[in-house]
Amino acid sequence: MKRIFATACFAVMLFILPMTAFADGHVYRLRVDGLACPFCAYGVEKKLSSVKGVEKLTLDIDAGHVTVTMAPGAALDEAVARKAISEAGFTLRGFEQTEKP
Amino acid sequence: MIATARRCVGWLGIAILFAAGVAGLASPTAAHNPIFAPGPHVAYQGGVEVSLGYTKARASGAGGTETEQQLEISAEYGLTADWTVEFEAPFVDKAQDGKSRTGLGDMALRSRFRFWRLDAPGAQTSAALLAQIKLPTGDDDGDPRLGSGSTDVLGGLLFGHEGRRWYFNAAARYRYNTEGEGGLGKGDRQFLDLVVGVRPVLSGYLEPDTVLFLELNWENAGRDRRNGADVQNTGGWELFLSPGVFWTWRNVAIRAGAQVPVAGNLEGTNPESDYRLKLELKYQF
Numbered sequence: 502m503k504r505i506f507a508t509a510c511f512a513v514m515l516f517i518l519p520m521t522a523f524a525d526g527h528v529y530r531l532r533v534d535g536l537a538c539p540f541c542a543y544g545v546e547k548k549l550s551s552v553k554g555v556e557k558l559t560l561d562i563d564a565g566h567v568t569v570t571m572a573p574g575a576a577l578d579e580a581v582a583r584k585a586i587s588e589a590g591f592t593l594r595g596f597e598q599t600e601k602p
Numbered sequence: 603m604i605a606t607a608r609r610c611v612g613w614l615g616i617a618i619l620f621a622a623g624v625a626g627l628a629s630p631t632a633a634h635n636p637i638f639a640p641g642p643h644v645a646y647q648g649g650v651e652v653s654l655g656y657t658k659a660r661a662s663g664a665g666g667t668e669t670e671q672q673l674e675i676s677a678e679y680g681l682t683a684d685w686t687v688e689f690e691a692p693f694v695d696k697a698q699d700g701k702s703r704t705g706l707g708d709m710a711l712r713s714r715f716r717f718w719r720l721d722a723p724g725a726q727t728s729a730a731l732l733a734q735i736k737l738p739t740g741d742d743d744g745d746p747r748l749g750s751g752s753t754d755v756l757g758g759l760l761f762g763h764e765g766r767r768w769y770f771n772a773a774a775r776y777r778y779n780t781e782g783e784g785g786l787g788k789g790d791r792q793f794l795d796l797v798v799g800v801r802p803v804l805s806g807y808l809e810p811d812t813v814l815f816l817e818l819n820w821e822n823a824g825r826d827r828r829n830g831a832d833v834q835n836t837g838g839w840e841l842f843l844s845p846g847v848f849w850t851w852r853n854v855a856i857r858a859g860a861q862v863p864v865a866g867n868l869e870g871t872n873p874e875s876d877y878r879l880k881l882e883l884k885y886q887f
Contacts (some may be wrong), residue, residue, distance in 0.1 A: 507778030537764040538698045538801075540850035543886055544646030546807075560807035563766065565723045588647040590683045592721035 526571035532595030536562050553598035637846030637859035639773045639795030642730035642760040645680035650676050655882040663873035671695040684716040698746040706739040708749040725765040732758035751782030769799030789824030789837050810851045817844040838868030853886040
């Protein structure tokens with residue numbers, strides 16, 4: 502009985518885990534040049550957060566990085582990110598999809 | 603009525619100064635952009651910056667003391683990532699020779715175009731052109747005059763470097779004053795500014811941020827002219843040393859500074875500046 506229960510649990514986990522992973526949004530790390538002051542960085546927040554599917558933003562001014570978490574199933578296009586950063590008055594130097602947050 | 607309005611201007615100024623002081627004290631880190639010199643930084647595309655400013659200037663000489671207080675409302679809009687337009691409306695309170703008046707001053711329209719920008723990790727260096735037109739909306743019939751009565755234009759070249767730690771700015775401006783009513787034309791003015799700024803604590807996004815500035819502001823005025831003839835006791839230059847602070851928290855900024863004259867050569871009994879104070883509350887949408 503115990504063995505059946507353990508097998509059932511294992512099977513459920515095997516089924517659920519990939520679904521959970523799929524439910525997490527993609528995370529991107531953008532390297533932005535020109536970021537020097539927090540007040541100026543507000544434009545980056547405004548522009549990127551208006552991109553469809555963006556769920557969460559984290560700005561690290563010292564590192565010049567913006568971490569973008571997308572809603573489940575959504576992806577961030579590099580050209581869209583470049584346009585948003587450009588309209589905020591900065592330059593996108595790097596774009597990469599990272600591991601899960 | 604006028605006295606009440608003057609009191610309101612004064613009290614509002616005190617309230618803003620107090621708010622700035624409290625905000626500054628409450629922040630363990632505090633300051634960023636030049637306070638008196640214009641910089642090349644522009645609002646982001648589609649961004650709106652609204653400001654409420656208070657300035658006070660006092661000048662004195664053989665002819666007595668002149669005091670001017672202003673409440674300014676201004677709004678800036680980013681047409682593109684490098685081009686902004688700005689509108690400014692001042693409410694003026696002037697006292698001179700025992701007489702005083704309060705009312706709308708000369709409104710101004712401004713535009714800045716950032717024609718060059720170099721982005722590096724943690725730093726931005728840029729240059730912009732500045733254009734301004736000042737409209738004769740202030741009453742220039744009474745005494746003291748609230749407006750110049752003339753439409754004046756200003757052009758300038760602005761340079762700035764913003765780093766995580768250090769700021770450097772330089773600006774050169776020329777204001778061409780046209781002839782107002784009564785045949786009086788104020789002398790043209792030239793402005794040169796040099797600024798250094800430092801951020802004592804490297805704060806992150808969503809943290810209070812403070813930048814301290816020290817500015818050198820040079821102003822030169824040509825002789826006023828009335829019906830083609832020079833007006834006595836007008837024109838000359840002054841050099842100001844201006845400490846300032848720029849405190850921000852996300853999209854809210856408080857800018858404050860004082861201009862202290864350190865050198866000058868004014869014509870005749872032209873009143874010399876004693877000091878100028880500026881305080882501005884800015885909100886970015």
